[in-house]
Amino acid sequence: MRARVGQRVPVVVQTGGRSRTGARALWLGAETAVTCGVLLLLLVVHQLWWTNREARAEALGQVRVLEREWDISPAAEPGTGDGSGAVAESDGPEAGDGAGAGAGAGRPSSGRPSAAPSPSAAFAVLRIPRLGLSVPVAEGVSKRSVLDKGYAGHYPGTAGPGSVGNFALAGHRNTHGEPFRYINRLGEGDEILVRTRARTYVYRVDLVLGSTSPRDVGVIRAVPRSLVKPSYGYSAPGAYLTLTTCTPEFTSTYRLVVWAKLVSTAPGRG
Incomplete structure (x- = not known):
């Protein structure tokens, strides 16, 4: 049969394949977005929860080890110098002055160090009663081997506990145990205790500098003074x-x- 002149012939367009391809692409995109979201959430949980849990457990365990050793075998400690030094980078060198102090009761020590703690080794316990904080103090300020363990790190070259000079410490404020998270709550008169093998040193908070440059090396000098805010x-x-x-x-x-x-x-014991 011949088509009549002027009669339209219907044209059928196949669209099913394209629709299925588009739907598959959207589904893959949604799966990728969800997967990325889950991975990001897991990363946040790891940083904000797991690292804190792990570091706090390790730090508390180290405090118990130190105090058990000290209670069993107390000993006199060497004196410590009052050196000063620049602020070290978080993953910088860890060697430095010793941190033992043989101060007489009520008087700071000013002798030279006769023995230095090993790099990254814990040698003291820092307690801040107002914050309910007890953490080990280790030599150096390396992230991996000191700060990320939840410890307070002793700036190399600064004085030891109880010594004339500046016993300077660094600590994380967030993640990895975050021992210094709430030190902004400290005010004039709050006590800070530092216990070593032989003695407990009691410090009293005097000044708080709310914000300064990471390169303000003056704050950890033997006579501390901010170079940014003199x-x-x-x-x-x-x-x-x-x-x-x-x-x-x-x-x-x-x-x-x-x-x-x-x-x-x-x-x-302190």
Whole structure:
């Protein structure tokens, strides 16, 4: 049969294949987005929860080990010098001055070190009663071998506990145990205790510098004074304790600094 002149012939367009391809692409895109979201969530959980859990457990275990050893076999400690030094980078060198101190009761030590703690080795326990904090203090400020364990790290070249000079410490504010998370809550008069094998040193918070540059090396010098904000700091020698951490929280843009002065020493357990 011939088609009549002027009669339209219907044209059928096959679209099913393209629709299925588009739907498959959308499904794959959605799966990829969900997978990325889950991985990101797991990363956040690992950083904010698991690293804290792991580091706190290790730090608490180290505190118990140190205090058990000290209670069983107390011994006199060598004196420690009062050296000063620049702020070390988080993963910088870990060698430095010793941190033992043989101060007499009520007086800071000023002798030279006769023995230095091994790099990354814990040699003291830091306690801040107001914050309910007890953490080991280790030599050096390396992230991997000190700070990420939940420890406070002793800046190489700064004084030891109880010594004339500046016993300067660094610690994480977030993740990996975050021992210094709440040091911004400390105020004038709050006590900070540092226990070593032979003695317990009691410091009292004196000044808080809320924010300064990460390169403000003046805050950990033997006589600490900010180079960025010179109105914060000291002008005379003394036995100082410095705590440093990052600020604001979850950033490393600036540094928060807490200064304390030695007020007493006592033998044995703190």
